[in-house]
Each structure stands twice: as C-alpha cells, then as structure tokens.
Amino acid sequence: MYRQTEIIKDSSEVSPGGGDLEEGGGAEFVINVGPQHPATHGVLHLVITLNGETIKKVEPHLGFIHRSIEKMCESLTYRQFIYVTSRMDYLSSHINNHGCALCVEKGLQVEIPPRAQVIRVIMDELTRIASHELWWGAMAMDLGAFTPFFHAFRERETINDIMEETCGARLTMNYMVPGGVMADIHPNFQKRVKDFIILFKSKVDEYDELVTGNVIFRNRMKGVGFLSKEDAISYGCTGPTARGSTASCDIRKLYPYEVYDKVEFEEILETGCDSFARYMVRIRELRQSIKIIEQLIDNIPEGDFQAKTKAVLKLPKGEFYSRVETARGEFGVYIVSEGGATPYRIRFRSPGFSNLSALDHMIRGGKIGDLIAAMGTLDLVIPDIDR
C-alpha cells in the first residue's frame, strides 16, 4: 500500500492499521481510493487520511494521464491543434474544439457566417446534454444504483447517432474548424434532432422519477459536501459546481459568444450549496439545453457553413484568450503568437482541475461514504484535469 510522505499526526501514539475508532483518538489510517495504471485511463487516485470513518484529509494524486497536450499543440498549426483538445474533456469535445476555434478566429479577425454559428450552438448543447446524461448515469452508479446508467446511455445513444451522421464520429468529432464547421449538416439532422427533443422531454421526467425523488438518494445527497459561495469562488470553481453554490458564472450569460445572446434561457442557480444542489443544477440544465435547441433548430439561417480563410493560417503577433462554457465549467484557451504558422505558447484553463481542488475542503470532516457522493457531483473527467 502506498503511504504518503506527509501525514498529519495529532498525537504520538499511532497504532498501525486503524486502531482507535473514537473521535479524536489520534489514530490515523491512510487509504488509497481509486486505481492507477497506464492502461486504465481516466481514473483518479485519492490518498485519504482517516480517523475511524471521518475524513481528515483528501489528497488527489495527479499526473498519471499527463500527455503534455499544451506542449504538443506548439508544434501543430492552427488548423491541426484543434483535434487534440477533443482528447482533454472527451465528453464535451465539441465545446473544447469550439473554444479553440473561437480563439483562432479572434486572432484572424474573421467573421463566422450565421449558419455556422447556429450549427455550432446546437452541437454544443447536444454535447452538453450527452455529457450531463453520462454524468447522471455514472453518478447514480457511484452510489450503487445500476439501472440509471442504462437509462442514461439509451438517450445518449440517440445523440451519438446524430453526431455520427453529421460529424462522422461519435466521441471525438473534430467538427469545428477556424471559420465555421467542417461540413454542412446532414439533410436528416433537423428531423432527427426534433425527434430527439420529443423523446428526451418525457425521459427527463423518468429520470426525476427514478433517481431525484428517491429517498435513499436524497438522504445521501442532502447536506453532504458543503461548499459555500465564497469558497467556490476562491477555489476557482466554475460550471454547475459553482452554480450549485449560488455563484453566478455561466459564460454563456456573462460573456455571450456566437448566438447565445439571442436565445432565451436562464442561468440555473441553486441555493443548497450541497451535493443535491449540484445535482439539481445539472438536471435543470438539461431542460435549458433543450430549450435552446428548440429555439434554434427551426431557424438555421441559409448561407455558408464556413468562412473563407487562407490555406495557411497565421495569427498576428500578440496574445489571445477566449472562453466557453463546457458541461463542467469555464474552458479557456490562451494563445501567444509570434506571427508564425504555429503558436508560440498555448495554455488551456480546464474546469476539472479547479473543481477537484475544492474536494478536500468540501469533504473534510465528513464520512468516507459521502466522499464518493460528493466526488460524483463534481463531474470529474480526469484527462481534462491532467491534460
């Protein structure tokens, strides 16, 4: 078993392997949660210091899936580096690509055709629904409920089919290019998305019935993993994690990009500040995403799907930053250009890392069973944290 180098010691008496279970007994037990192996990608290794069942400290161990994506991007051109970002947060790969494309367009000063803007937003929202659904299934499975996972994947499969038809892939689509989207939407796209909306509206109610109202689920979620608004802001939490603590941080509202300022939707804020509030934010966001798609799907303007750009893209000398709202929070792209065809330096601000940093504060003093519940509501995607 791995034993961390720095262990908090309350008293000199430390009995090996557990010992005194009473509160403040001074005995400590270090336990490793989560596997780590190069072949099992996307797993989180937590070193937990316990006193009995009470958590004294949670220390995430990162770096097992570090692929140096930021460094890799420096050797790729502005068209090529976008596909790599799908491998960071693979559940919202469309939105990651979107952020990168926006940053390059900002440097190039190109205007995106309105058709491409609307297609991009629809794709983003479909990705958000798919991501939240996977989270819903996986989180219920973390708590021991196996059925929701299948329910969630059944509807996610419909989105994957739509993506497959228009973008050509199910998970790492690489559909966004600087200046628009790679290809026009498939002729069946609008019809299939409308079918999906009708299907999905009834299924969200099913989700509520199956999990949200369940007494076991509610008791495990309410009052667990408390994160106040001040702490959420100071830890840099974004996305549903911060919005569950009433911290307003929706980039779509605060810094609207594409057509988000023309569509009607509300920023979901919950006042609970606990795991259940974070859960409710995501469930309510599903309905908001559907609302956005409903407004846009019949109003895709005619025109080009891609702005005309040069064969070799060269950004002017300077620094560029753009941000988008992924399913997990704020995703920022920072490009330093020296005027060449490849970026001088790229840095990504991923939401997962900041959200994970709040875990220790959130769960300290709680029980070990609640750790899994609180971690599930953070919606962590490990390749996003490590990059």
Next chain:
Amino acid sequence: MFIVKYIKEVWGAVRSLLKGMRMTGYYFTHHKEIITQQYPDNKAILNLPERFKGEVVMPHNENNEHACTGCTACELACPNGTIKVITKFEIMPDGKKKKAIDKLVYHLELCTMCNLCIIACPTDAIKMAQTFEHSVFDRNQLTKILNNPGSKIREGVE
C-alpha cells in the same frame, strides 16, 4: 405531532421507492422498448452513415486509375505524420517528365480520423471508408499502401 411527521416521512420514503420500482416494472413487462443489439449478430442491419470516419482509402476506377497527383497536401495537413507520399517521375509518351505517386503510405495505427487530410485534398483522391474492424494480429499490417499496384493517375486530373 412527532408521530404524524414520522409517519409522513416513512410514507413518503416508501412511495418514492415504489415509484422507482414502477419504472423498473414497466420496462420488465415491455420487451419491445429494449433497444440493445448484440454486435456480431446485427451486422446485416448495422449501416454506418456515409460520413463515418473509419479509415482513409483511395478509390480507384475500373481501369485501376486514381486521382492523386502527389501534391503532398494531405501529408502537410496531417497532425500525426500518418500519411507519407513517396513520389517518382514518370516519363510521358512525348518525352516530358511528370511527377506521380509511387506509394501513398498510410499508417492506420497513427491515425486519429480527424478528417483534415480529406478536406485538404484538392482532387478528392482520398476519402474516408466506413470500415471499423481494424484489429489485426501483427502491427505491421496496419501500415497500408493506398494506391493499387500498377495504378495510374486518371486522365484529366491535374
């Protein structure tokens, strides 16, 4: 009043569990709503969309002719070094030398199906195929030569 609250809580808890069980019971009795397909058995109805990115292929016509001019646009567009174009000079009947491809080497093991080579190609010589069963026993079999042996460039493609 404590007793009333207690009973209400218990009743609410039991009701929430029964609600969930009703959902389970519904799907237990409605077999037609189950959409799971067993993979190797469903091959006949497994139609992938035409845009699906499976692997890069070079279509040839019936005269064993392709449209690749050997411009290396795909090689430059590829982020991973998946494609390597090896060119040669062909002597035309009128004595002029013309650049043509000798081999277009495609490393499937490096490919991420990003589609950048396809949109970079000026003559639409390569396209994505809808195959997806790429498992082989030897890694060397993943390195493919896309142009057929003895193939030529199609007339009129510049």
